[in-house]
Amino acid sequence: MKPIAEILGKTSLDRGDLIRVLEADEGECGPLLARAAVVKRSGVGGRVYLRGLIEYSNICSKDCLYCGIRSGNAAASRYEMTEEETLAAARLALERRFGSIVIQAGERDDAQFVARMERILRRIRALGGGALHVTLSLGEQSPDTYRRWLDAGAHRYLLRIEASSPDLYRKLHPEDARHSQASRLEALGALREAGYQVGTGVMIGAPFQTAADLADDLLFFRDLDVDMIGMGPYIEHPDTPLYTHALELLPPRKRLELSLRMVALLRVMMPDINIAATTAMQAIDPEGRERAIRAGANVVMPNLTPARYRHDYLLYENKPCLDQEPEESVELLEARIRESGGSIAYGEWGDSGRFLARKS
Numbered sequence: 001m002k003p004i005a006e007i008l009g010k011t012s013l014d015r016g017d018l019i020r021v022l023e024a025d026e027g028e029c030g031p032l033l034a035r036a037a038v039v040k041r042s043g044v045g046g047r048v049y050l051r052g053l054i055e056y057s058n059i060c061s062k063d064c065l066y067c068g069i070r071s072g073n074a075a076a077s078r079y080e081m082t083e084e085e086t087l088a089a090a091r092l093a094l095e096r097r098f099g100s101i102v103i104q105a106g107e108r109d110d111a112q113f114v115a116r117m118e119r120i121l122r123r124i125r126a127l128g129g130g131a132l133h134v135t136l137s138l139g140e141q142s143p144d145t146y147r148r149w150l151d152a153g154a155h156r157y158l159l160r161i162e163a164s165s166p167d168l169y170r171k172l173h174p175e176d177a178r179h180s181q182a183s184r185l186e187a188l189g190a191l192r193e194a195g196y197q198v199g200t201g202v203m204i205g206a207p208f209q210t211a212a213d214l215a216d217d218l219l220f221f222r223d224l225d226v227d228m229i230g231m232g233p234y235i236e237h238p239d240t241p242l243y244t245h246a247l248e249l250l251p252p253r254k255r256l257e258l259s260l261r262m263v264a265l266l267r268v269m270m271p272d273i274n275i276a277a278t279t280a281m282q283a284i285d286p287e288g289r290e291r292a293i294r295a296g297a298n299v300v301m302p303n304l305t306p307a308r309y310r311h312d313y314l315l316y317e318n319k320p321c322l323d324q325e326p327e328e329s330v331e332l333l334e335a336r337i338r339e340s341g342g343s344i345a346y347g348e349w350g351d352s353g354r355f356l357a358r359k360s
């Protein structure tokens with residue numbers, strides 16, 4: 001078998017190379033982390049950008065088999081933040097000089113929701129005179145809705161493909177027209193067309209997933225020429241259909257290791273994109289996000305959701321920091337990033353270098 005260092009010396013990694021690295025023993029992976037650190041420094045620099053995460057609502061019309069807030073979960077107690085609460089969270093991001101926020105929620109495409117989000121976006125833009133950049137993560141919408149939200153002030157959109165393999169996608173979702181991989185791909189195209197910085201991603205260590213699937217996911221990101229990626233470990237939720245497969249999964253720590261390896265590989269493959277250190281990494285290891293930063297990530301999303309809603313935005317079990325008020329979480333995070341040798345880029349939008357290069 002080829003040593004990892006020799007594989008990383010190639011100008012372009014192929015599917016076989018990626019599978020080899022993903023399946024390597026932990027002891028073999030030192031050269032991968034070292035290479036990712038070098039590529040990261042020249043591709044995006046040493047600074048970490050903050051996105052204040054606002055978990056706007058757990059009301060969802062879809063039924064993804066892995067997700068704790070799927071519409072079929074009658075045990076979830078549903079909420080939607082008010083406009084004022086959402087504006088207050090955005091104001092907190094401004095005060096903290098985050099430069100950017102992410103508004104995430106279950107998927108809804110009714111006219112009332114689309115119009116309310118449009119209004120919120122306009123108010124956020126007015127609030128900071130455009131000082132805050134906004135990422136949306138609100139699922140599949142029509143090209144018209146994507147355009148309206150962009151016109152109202154959104155800049156980036158995160159829509160994970162979840163699995164680039166059609167076969168795996170089918171196993172993770174109900175088999176109906178509302179959960180088709182083809183429409184998700186179409187939505188990614190519509191976002192690019194509209195002019196967003198486009199982000200996607202996958203869950204790592206999901207039931208039925210193989211190293212070859214993950215290698216194909218990395219190649220999919222490269223072929224799509226994405227601007228940003230958010231990916232993290234799959235974590236089971238007891239009130240979901242896929243929970244019956246919980247015993248077949250890799251142990252959580254291995255899922256985190258695999259996620260860090262995916263981050264490092266992707267950084268080597270795509271030097272100038274934004275890669276997030278995701279909350280699910282922190283759910284497995286309190287140091288998970290800091291480890292992701294060392295592996296190649298350059299974006300962290302401190303949670304700005306009011307504490308009283310956090311217990312209800314449970315995509316998976318053991319979600320961290322449920323009882324912290326937004327202010328506390330942020331202080332903890334700042335200290336941790338400093339400790340792990342990173343520095344925070346306060347007050348900066350942190351647009352994807354890949355996106356800016358494509359535009360120029």
Ligand code: SAH
Nearest residue numbers: 066067105106107137139160234235315316
């Ligand atoms: N409804 C939107 C955004 C909210 S869900 C959407 O689906 O795009 C955001 C992400 O949470 C999903 O893309 C999925 O990758 C992740 N997620 C859902 N359930 C999860 C689980 N059990 N473990 C890890 N990540 C999960």
Ligand code: SF4
Nearest residue numbers: 060062064067070106
């Ligand atoms: Fe809804 Fe997103 Fe969860 Fe799917 S992953 S059920 S679309 S919130």
